[in-house]
Amino acid sequence: MKAVQILGDKGNAHIALSDLPRPVPQGQEVLIRVHAAGVTADEITWPEVYKTPSRIPGHDISGVIAELGPDYHGPLAIGDEVFAMLHADRGQGQAEYATALDEEVALKPKTISHREAAALPIPILTAFEALSRYAKLEPGSRILVTGASGAVGTMLVQLAKRMFNAEVVALASPERHEYLRQLGAAEVVDYNTPDWESRLTVDAVFDTVGGLTLSRSWKTIKGKGSLVTVADPPPAWAFGGGEPKELEANSGVSYKYFVLSPDSGAMAKVAGMIDNGEVVCLSAVVFPVTEAAAAWSAATQRGRKGKIVIEFVS
Incomplete structure (x- = not known):
């Protein structure tokens, strides 16, 4: 072969x-x-x-x-x-x-x-696992998705809306903003905007970018919210390397880096959403x-x- x-x-x-x-x-x-x-x-x-x-x-x-x-x-x-x-x-x-x-x-x-x-498969399962296993979302939660126009990001935008009726803030380049609105984003933000993090308040962050974007996104979380990242390379704290330095100013925030696992059941659920026209x-x-x-x-x-x-x- x-x-x-x-x-x-x-x-x-x-x-x-x-x-x-x-x-x-x-x-x-x-x-x-x-x-x-x-x-x-x-x-x-x-x-x-x-x-x-x-x-x-x-x-x-x-x-x-x-x-x-x-x-x-x-x-x-x-x-x-x-x-x-x-x-x-x-x-x-x-x-x-x-x-x-x-x-x-x-x-x-x-x-x-x-x-x-x-x-x-990887975008579906990453988004599904992040939302269903690691986030603390209530129906109607306001969330930030970084790298929202990427493969995982677009699935996060759609599944957060479909599964939790979340109010999604999508961080992406301007040329992808209209597309993300069509997918269900309630608000779109240009990642080049100075101090974008000081203008946003959310219950949870789903990060696909890492680095400085991940660090800045901590500032958007209110109260005892949550942050989930799948960025590659992962942050220093991902594999038992200590706590994020950002935790000093966000002591109530839960945080998680994960590597996805196969899940035929989750794939079948999203396949049904695609066939029903709920997910693009x-x-x-x-x-x-x-x-x-x-x-x-x-x-x-x-x-x-x-x-x-x-x-x-x-």
């Missing part, structure tokens, strides 16, 4: 297209004939891909169930159209075939293409597999208008 590989090491990595053996589903795995796979540019810095024998990246995929493992007894059947978010230490989705576990796979939304579905899927910028290196290069560019997707079946 054709597969994308990351060759070299983290300091000198490059993207190649290779012919590799087709995987065979073991135990309770299923084998997916991959039609399209999303690209997450930061993955080239993750240690997990360098530990796999194949060096195949990729966690967001959409395709068709091609084979069931000998011990699989779940609800999926050969021929089902599915999308999946593969565990960080499993990955290997950017190939013509990939294995997956039941918890990683859900039926694809019926109203969208495999191209569009391949752009969704992401724009996909599609490259054929023969242009995989160009796809990865495009994924590193800021300001792109959509999630980069590699297509294996046109």
